[in-house]
Amino acid sequence: MHFLHCVLAEWQLVRVRLLRSRLGIWLLLLGVASVAVHLRARTQELESLALRVGMLGALLGIAFAAGSDADRAALAITLSHPTTPLAVALGRWLAAVTASACAMLAALVATVTIGRADGTDLLLAARTGALSSAAVAAAALAGVWLGGNTVAAALFLYIGLAGTPPVPGWAQVFVTVGGVAAGALLLMRRPHV
């Protein structure tokens, strides 16, 4: 129960970050730009839009929830309280995924509404986008705790330019679990990253 409280404490920071940092604006810009590009391309594939917004949104979420120098330095004080590295990693990951999932859902709904597209694939696309977002956020979490937001920026450019290759669901789950575990392990070994 206490573990869940600690995860929740980390997750609850997402609201403040969305409103008071540039995370909210960046996610909004990402969503608007992606929807515009998608509508212009006149494609019916909602999945590719969900993947793009989900993955890039997850990177933005991680950059603002865990990757900044101040956030990384603040981990030392956080870990001097009765929490665990796993709870911190899980909470930050969940916060990033929540932020990106919100942006992705908003983008999907906007696309269906504005483009008068067929909305039957919306749920499927949302699921695919959320899974990819979770995997990318987890992988980026360990990365930013090692190398700061430079890693997040490199991943953002890579995914943004190289596109989103199809990855099987089991691989995404594997990367998610592995990424969060790696992040927690890193915090355990080096509490002030």
Next chain:
Amino acid sequence: MSEPILSFAGVTKYARRRFGRVRVLEDVSLDVLPGEIVGLAGPAGAGTTALLLIAAGLAVPDSGVVRLNGVPVDRTAARRLVGYAPAQPVFPPTLTVREVLDYFARLHGAGMSRTMLVRRALELGGLAQVARRRAAALPAGAIARLAFAQATLGARPVLLLDQTLSALDPVARRSLVERLAELAADGTAILVASHELSALERIAARVVILRRGAVAHSGPLAALLRERVLEVVLDGPVEHPPPGFRATAAGLETELGSRTVEAALALCRAHRLPVRASQVRVKSLEDAVVEACD
């Protein structure tokens, strides 16, 4: 005699530097009793921060054991026993002072009233007036008080303060010293590292002086400051001080020990030194630290 609540036994720590491994702590053993305030002093790089980081469970010693009430410090259970205020605290960005304390208070479990915890911490840190300001935009003194306030969350029985007193102005320092005395009176054990030695003189019952990671002196403050020092003002500079004397800006000084003032001054006269004036003062903690590190 009560059992120590915090104990270091043979703690040695190495750090990796660009030029190789460096020993930052060497075989440090130390016990802190409940309600006791122990001062940690030493020049920069003496190892005080490393010692406190290990006690807070944020660094692992290469050898030796640190226990909090019998629990090894690397266990999560130990975090319920120790509050830590780092020397250069950084708080999650974008949060206000109250939100920072609320965030940390959440980590202390559902059993306690979070609002009460935050209110008490704001009170202890003297932060009520800046509660709505962003933590990142606070001046250094207020950041140090916030670091202290978050360390007191959850009424943990051991408090580790790293240079918290050094960052404060004299008024805030005096106020914090009084709060520390109150906490100690309630049974909180406090290990406080500071370069502000006059503040340590006011609160510490015992002082540990570290030099290059090893304990150079450890003992009750009263015993350390009992010694008398004779300061001799000379009319001119002195090239070769008499045995037991050391040169100062104004002339010479020496610890009297069992000697009388007359005997010490007679030694100066025997060396044909132009003595203009002399005074006896009590040894300060600064003297003790400088001496231990010479």
